[in-house]
């Protein structure tokens with residue numbers, strides 16, 4: 001039967017995130033799956049600022065270079081993730097030698113050096129960059145990150161300008177999670193419109209798509225997809241996974257979330273997954289892939305956040321140490337039955 005990349009040929013790219021072991025060639029069972037099934041890759045961690053730029057005067061390109069080389073060698077479309085993000089960012093970025101918050105001018109200069117050094121290095125090899133990640137809160141306001149606190153909302157415009165200057169041929173993306181939430185959708189739409197008025201081109205909006213079995217409502221997801229594509233931006237599904245585990249209540253206190261009873265309750269499928277849950281999981285994947293095909297004019301790439309369940313960050317987030325089953329390949333590297341079902345549905 002067809003592979004995933006064959007099934008979606010002419011529709012959209014189908015990609016996966018790669019972790020450090022895979023990039024280092026230490027998980028060939030996974031890299032064989034990548035070569036066979038996918039035509040796009042993104043680095044799960046190695047291009048984040050704390051990894052690639054651990055000190056002001058030190059870039060560490062060792063893994064990132066290997067990652068890009070893997071893409072070139074195997075004819076895969078390579079996405080860079082991510083240039084400006086509040087998380088997994090090193091402290092030095094925001095403080096001077098005395099530990100005092102830097103000035104706006106200094107942070108802008110650091111951003112420029114960071115973005116342009118990295119983008120220039122991979123010019124012609126990276127198809128597009130997640131330039132800014134997670135700048136908008138769920139209520140549609142700007143996230144009060146250090147970039148925002150020190151520079152104000154202009155940091156977003158500047159990040160896109162610096163990246164564009166460094167590689168005019170690379171595509172530039174805005175990427176975020178929980179994009180189905182109406183207030184967040186509106187916040188992102190307003191931000192993008194404002195940037196466009198200022199002459200910034202955003203080639204695509206990335207919807208991370210860390211989904212649950214019931215959340216979000218696919219209707220809300222579709223409304224966001226349509227709202228983003230009506231801005232004349234392509235839409236990319238950038239970090240897809242479907243957790244089968246319950247999501248903790250935001251209001252549960254630290255003692256509760258750390259307790260053994262709570263962890264047990266939050267990890268009901270440690271031993272085995274009931275058929276009814278597998279059915280719901282498959283239905284969910286099929287509905288979303290059907291939606292992506294319906295919107296194939298707008299959707300240019302669908303990327304899964306990892307190859308097998310063993311690699312998934314969902315085993316450690318939002319509750320550490322759980323056993324989740326959110327991806328298309330199982331812990332023993334076998335394609336789950338859902339892979340063939342997705343292919344047959346195309």
Ligand code: XIL
Pocket residue numbers: 044045133177208239313
């Ligand atoms: C996650 C990685 O998967 C983990 O390995 C890491 O510990 C934390 O970050 N949104 C993003 C991704 O944009 O970079 C995050 O990746 C998941 C949420």
